[in-house]
Amino acid sequence: xxxxxxxxxxxxxxxxxxxxxxxxxxxxxxxxxxxxxxxxxxxxxxxxxxxxxxxxxxxxxxxxxxxxxxxxxxxxxxxxxxxxxxxxxxxxxxxxxxxxxxxxxxxxxxxxxxxxxxxxxxxxxxxxxxxxxxxxxxxxxxxxxxxxxxxxxxxxxxxxxxxxxxxxxxxxxxxxxxxxxxxxxxxxxxxxxxxxxxxxxxxxxxxxxxxxxxxxxxxxxxxxxxxxxxxxxxxxxxxxxxxxxxxxxxxxxxxxxxxxxxxxxxxxxxxxxxxxxxxxxxxxxxxxxxxxxxxxxxxxxxxxxxxxxxxxxxxxxxxxxxxxxxxxxxxxxxxxxxxxxxxxxxxxxxxxxxxxxxxxxxxxxxxxxxxxxxxxxxxxxxxxxxxxxxxxxxxxxxxxxxxxxxxxxxxxxx
Numbered sequence: 001x002x003x004x005x006x007x008x009x010x011x012x013x014x015x016x017x018x019x020x021x022x023x024x025x026x027x028x029x030x031x032x033x034x035x036x037x038x039x040x041x042x043x044x045x046x047x048x049x050x051x052x053x054x055x056x057x058x059x060x061x062x063x064x065x066x067x068x069x070x071x072x073x074x075x076x077x078x079x080x081x082x083x084x085x086x087x088x089x090x091x092x093x094x095x096x097x098x099x100x101x102x103x104x105x106x107x108x109x110x111x112x113x114x115x116x117x118x119x120x121x122x123x124x125x126x127x128x129x130x131x132x133x134x135x136x137x138x139x140x141x142x143x144x145x146x147x148x149x150x151x152x153x154x155x156x157x158x159x160x161x162x163x164x165x166x167x168x169x170x171x172x173x174x175x176x177x178x179x180x181x182x183x184x185x186x187x188x189x190x191x192x193x194x195x196x197x198x199x200x201x202x203x204x205x206x207x208x209x210x211x212x213x214x215x216x217x218x219x220x221x222x223x224x225x226x227x228x229x230x231x232x233x234x235x236x237x238x239x240x241x242x243x244x245x246x247x248x249x250x251x252x253x254x255x256x257x258x259x260x261x262x263x264x265x266x267x268x269x270x271x272x273x274x275x276x277x278x279x280x281x282x283x284x285x286x287x288x289x290x291x292x293x294x295x296x297x298x299x300x301x302x303x304x305x306x307x308x309x310x311x312x313x314x315x316x317x318x319x320x321x322x323x324x325x326x327x328x329x330x331x332x333x334x335x336x337x338x339x340x341x342x343x344x345x346x347x348x349x350x351x352x353x354x355x356x357x358x359x360x361x362x363x364x365x366x367x368x369x370x371x372x373x374x375x376x377x378x379x380x381x382x383x384x385x386x387x388x389x390x391x392x393x394x395x396x397x398x399x400x401x402x403x404x405x406x407x408x409x410x411x412x413x414x
Contacts, residue, residue, distance in 0.1 A: 001129030002136065003171040004108050007071075007101065009137030010164040011078070018157040019090075026154030034087050038094050039350075045098035046343030049106070049335050062182050063111045063331070067104055067175035074100035075168025082161040101168075102342060106334035113322040113330070114181045123319050124262030124311060131255045131310075137163065138249070197332040200325060208389045209320070212279070213337055215382040216313055217345025219282045219375045222353045223306075226371070229357075235365055236293040239300075247299075251306025258307035262315055271320055272390055276383050278313030281305040283379035290372035314341065324392070 019035050021027025030038070061069075077097040084090040109127075116122045144159045201207050231239045231247060239247055265274055288295075288302045317337060325333040356374065360367040 001108065001112075001127055002133035003167055003174065004104065005130040005133035006137045006167040007075075007078075007164045007171065009134035010141065010167065011160040013138075014141065014157045014160050018154060018160070021154045024151075026151040026157075028085060028087075028090065030087055030090075034091070036350075038091055040347065041091070041094045041098040042102060043343040043347050044095065045102035046335070046339045046341075048099060049103040049338070060183055062180060063107050063114070064175050064178040064181055066107055067111070067178065068172045070100040070104050070107075070172075071168045071175060072172035074104075075165045075172060078161050078168060079165030080161075082158050082165070102338070103331075103335060105342070106331050106338055109318050109322070109334050110331045111178060111181050113319075115179050118263075119319050119322055120266045121263035124259040124315055127311075127315050127318075128256050128259035131252050131259065135249060135252050137167075194329075194332040194336070197325060197329040197336050200329075200333070201336075205390055205392045206324060208385060209317070210337070210340070212275075212382045212386050212390070213317060214340045214345055214348075215378055215385075216279055216282070217340045218348045218352065219286075219378055219382075220309065220314075220341075221346045221349035222375050223282070223285075225349055225353050226357065230289060230293070230366075230368060231299070233366065233368075236368055237296055237299050238294070239296065247303060250300065250303040251310075254304040254307030255310050256307070258311035259315060262311050265312065266316065266319070271316065271392060272386060274312050274316050275390075276386050278309055278311070278316065279379050279383045279386070281308035281312065283376045283383070285309070286372040286376035286379065290369045290376060293368045320392075 015038070016035065017027070019028045019030045019038060021029070023029040074097045077093045077100070080093045081090060081097075084093055112123060112126050113119050116126075140163045141160060144163075145153055145156050148156050201210055227248060228244055231237045231244045262274075269277070282305075285302050285305045288298050292298050318334065321333050321337055322330055353371075353375075357366060357371055360371050
């Protein structure tokens with residue numbers, strides 16, 4: 001998990017400025033639409049992954065071998081981006097990397113769940129490694145960028161692809177040492193794992209969770225779109241540029257601590273309450289942004305809610321998916337929900353919040369109250385949806401691998 005998220009965390013924060021900066025300033029000089037296409041590669045991969053990559057991981061290849069092959073080829077692709085300067089080559093390499101990397105997020109979860117004795121207690125501790133990896137990714141870049149300004153700083157940002165590529169190749173090798181996790185034979189209707197996973201959305205409690213996940217994914221991705229500008233805005237939080245990433249990293253530190261206690265929280269409160277608390281964390285954070293935009297102390301303190309937002313909803317979601325779906329489609333089920341988390345939710349956030357911020361910005365001043373009340377209200381709506389309509393069965397029986405699965409309601413603990 002550490003290496004899995006070092007790869008992503010290495011390039012994501014800095015790639016946008018590198019692509020958008022002029023060639024004379026050390027960047028790539030890409031246009032807005034070109035940047036948008038590169039930014040959409042993860043969304044494209046999350047859609048394609050449902051139909052192909054996760055199908056292979058569920059039914060054809062051992063999961064650890066799938067991880068090794070994906071990270072090897074994907075690592076070479078993102079290494080190539082260090083030298084790529086034209087848009088077609090750069091986008092093509094990013095698309096190859098995304099198509100191979102995105103499915104490994106689901107597969108890494110599946111490997112973990114396959115070898116845990118008690119996923120509810122253990123997964124939070126294992127997934128905590130991903131948060132640590134995201135934080136660790138920033139340190140090589142800190143030393144590579146330290147003391148550099150202007151053209152030198154922009155040019156040095158290309159090193160993000162070296163860091164990501166090396167981490168990917170290391171994970172490819174390490175994946176071969178992971179416990180053997182063989183594919184599961186197709187059961188019931190045949191070999192289409194993604195189709196069987198999608199059919200489970202006919203169960204009302206899973207459909208409700210699917211809708212709530214989409215809403216929360218839009219909010220979650222919206223935070224990363226809006227927070228940087230808000231924190232650095234002189235008319236709002238007015239935090240110095242060099243402190244924006246450290247302030248946002250408070251959320252990742254809090255996420256580590258929250259992951260550590262996730263098992264106890266699930267045992268005490270159960271699926272429903274834990275997920276609702278995670279969604280309400282967004283509402284509280286955006287309410288502070290909306291009503292106290294210039295209160296630096298509160299804005300910094302409220303970053304700790306990121307741990308609750310992620311661990312209590314998304315980490316719990318992955319554990320729940322593993323419990324709710326049969327073994328032969330679990331990678332596909334993870335990918336089905338990751339389609340929302342990494343794909344449709346991200347795209348919807350861009351379509352919603354970027355134009356909304358533009359409309360609410362007049363002569364360089366943004367109406368942050370109106371802006372942040374939108375995701376706060378969405379959070380409350382998703383929490384109410386779960387409270388009213390999310391009623392999973394009370395106990396979990398081993399999932400049957402027959403067509404009768406779709407006719408017999410699986411019993412899910414709390």
